[in-house]
Amino acid sequence: MALSPLSPRASKSSTDPGQSEQVRTDEAQNSFGNMLNEALQNVQNHQDASKEKTEQLLTGEVDNLHDVFIASEKAGVALQATVEVRDKVIDAYDSVMRMTL
Template identity: 70%
Template sequence: MMMEITTNMQVPIPPTAAASHSSGAADDKKHPVSGAEAQHSFGQIFKSALDNVNMYQKESQEMTQKLLTGEVDNLHDVIISSEKAGIGLQATVEVRDKVMEAYDKVMRMTL
């Protein structure tokens, strides 16, 4: 009998500067988001996501080390932490590839 293990990996995303400054569609016209605010907001979200991936990688390394030294008896926890780290890294690589693809398209545009 094969068991299916599912994990619910959630990455917290902080609200953007636009969402924190406006409460409705009418307020968007009163408080437009500047390019610097949007850039800072995107940067903060991206940094937060990278920090989470890094945290999962470190947790996986710690769990693997504890397994090797005999401090952890439950192999499932080690495998789950390893999978979280792998999925996080894979998602980060996909985002990087999409950003690079978008950058290439913008650079090829003629004005």
């Protein structure tokens, strides 16, 4: 999954500052949600490719064992990275919830 650089968003002029902030919050939530969906889809694609290569190896369609191992490792690394990100997000959420105002 390639990450694109962050670019500044054009600010929306509004007479109500609260409404403008709500729009930015909604955009951030949608952007973050889309990024997570893309990351999970990427993990699923790697797992599907690994499964397909393994099935091809078992049926004799693929002779190169290295390709099967590489596809399997890519799927494993993608899943492990996703789990690590999930754990960091949960830790950050817990830290925010423990803060006193």
